[in-house]
Amino acid sequence: MATSNPAFSQSPAFRNGTAAPSAEQLQNLYEAPSATAVDTDRMTVEDTIRKTAVSFAVLLAGAVVGWWVPGLWIVGMIAGLVLAFVNIFRNRKKLPSAGLTLAYAAAEGVFIGGISRFYEAFAGGVVVQAVIGTIVVVGVTLALFASGKIRASARATKIFLIAMIGYLVFSVVNILLVVTGAVSDPWGLRGSFHIFGIPLGLVIGVLVVIMCAYSLVLDFDAIQQGVKNRAPRAYGWAGAFGVMVTVVWLYLELLRIFALSRN
Numbered sequence: 192m193a194t195s196n197p198a199f200s201q202s203p204a205f206r207n208g209t210a211a212p213s214a215e216q217l218q219n220l221y222e223a224p225s226a227t228a229v230d231t232d233r234m235t236v237e238d239t240i241r242k243t244a245v246s247f248a249v250l251l252a253g254a255v256v257g258w259w260v261p262g263l264w265i266v267g268m269i270a271g272l273v274l275a276f277v278n279i280f281r282n283r284k285k286l287p288s289a290g291l292t293l294a295y296a297a298a299e300g301v302f303i304g305g306i307s308r309f310y311e312a313f314a315g316g317v318v319v320q321a322v323i324g325t326i327v328v329v330g331v332t333l334a335l336f337a338s339g340k341i342r343a344s345a346r347a348t349k350i351f352l353i354a355m356i357g358y359l360v361f362s363v364v365n366i367l368l369v370v371t372g373a374v375s376d377p378w379g380l381r382g383s384f385h386i387f388g389i390p391l392g393l394v395i396g397v398l399v400v401i402m403c404a405y406s407l408v409l410d411f412d413a414i415q416q417g418v419k420n421r422a423p424r425a426y427g428w429a430g431a432f433g434v435m436v437t438v439v440w441l442y443l444e445l446l447r448i449f450a451l452s453r454n
Contacts, residue, residue, distance in 0.1 A: 232424045234417045239427040242289075246296045246431045250439075253300020254307065264305020270298035278432050287428040295432065299439055310446050314453040321446040328400065328441060332407045343405075343412040351405050358399060378451060396448035403441035410434045 257264050274295040281288065311318045335341045365379040376383035381392025414430040 234414075234422040234424050234426045234430075236414065236418055238424060239414050239418075239430040242292075242427045243431040243434050246292060246435050247438075249293050249296040250300035250303070250435065253297040254304035255300075257301035257304025257306075258308050259304075260301075262305075264302050264309075267298045267301030267303075267305065271295060271302050274298055275436065278429075282429045282432070286423060286425040287432065289425075289428050292428045292432045292435075296435060299435070303439065303442070306443070307446065310450050314450045317446060317449040317453070320449045321442055324445040324449075325438060325442045328404055328445075329407060329438060332404045333411065336408055336411045341408055343409050347405065348409065351402060351409075354398070354402055358395070358402070361395070381447075382451060390451055392451045393448060396444055396451070399444045400441065400448070403437060403444060406437045406440070407434070410437055 253267065257267055274291060278287070278291050278295055281291065307318045307321075310321075332341070361380075365381065368374040369377065369379040374380060374383050378390075378392055381395065382390050384391040386394055410430070410433045413433060417426050417430060
């Protein structure tokens with residue numbers, strides 16, 4: 192029976208009298224490999240890893256620029272903050288954007304490069320220590336997650352969110368105390384207050400590193416769930432963005448810990 196719909200009538204596959212596939216053609220179709228997630232444009236762990244690697248390559252390039260161009264880190268900090276919020280809110284309603292993710296990586300890299308040079312001038316060698324520490328924490332967390340030894344749980348996530356709010360409040364109060372001159376120490380309460388002779392900043396820093404590690408677990412779990420849910424391939428950029436935000440946070444905290452320990 193003929194069809195008047197041009198979408199079908201113009202295609203030989205839907206015309207009357209089209210020859211049926213031969214036995215050889217049917218056998219070739221049967222023996223052909225199944226379509227992979229990439230073929231169906233679905234999110235995969237491997238593709239997300241590639242996107243994450245590209246993002247960190249861009250971040251590293253931005254860090255080199257930020258290291259050698261004085262003052263540019265301020266622009267990178269502001270741009271990175273704006274792009275972070277843009278990515279967060281966009282990813283809730285639309286497909287993640289490769290351009291926005293890489294733009295965030297570049298801006299955050301410029302900020303990281305500039306702030307790293309500042310810390311290096313203040314306490315030589317802390318950048319190398321922070322880089323090594325970051326790699327170790329990420330590597331160990333990934334290995335434990337891949338082996339199934341650590342997993343995200345509702346209770347742990349609730350504790351993590353409460354701790355995040357508490358740390359955010361402490362950070363804001365600490366900045367205000369330094370800016371207003373209420374605390375003379377440049378580190379604020381982190382350096383002026385001690386617990387059994389240990390600066391408060393080091394105690395909090397260790398706790399924050401643990402928080403960062405759990406945040407990575409949440410990132411890895413989200414990527415795993417995205418793959419299981421057969422999310423569109425573009426969501427690999429959302430996974431890359433999430434991991435990048437956590438790793439940058441971890442690096443900055445380790446940078447501060449090693450610098451404070453020199454004091």
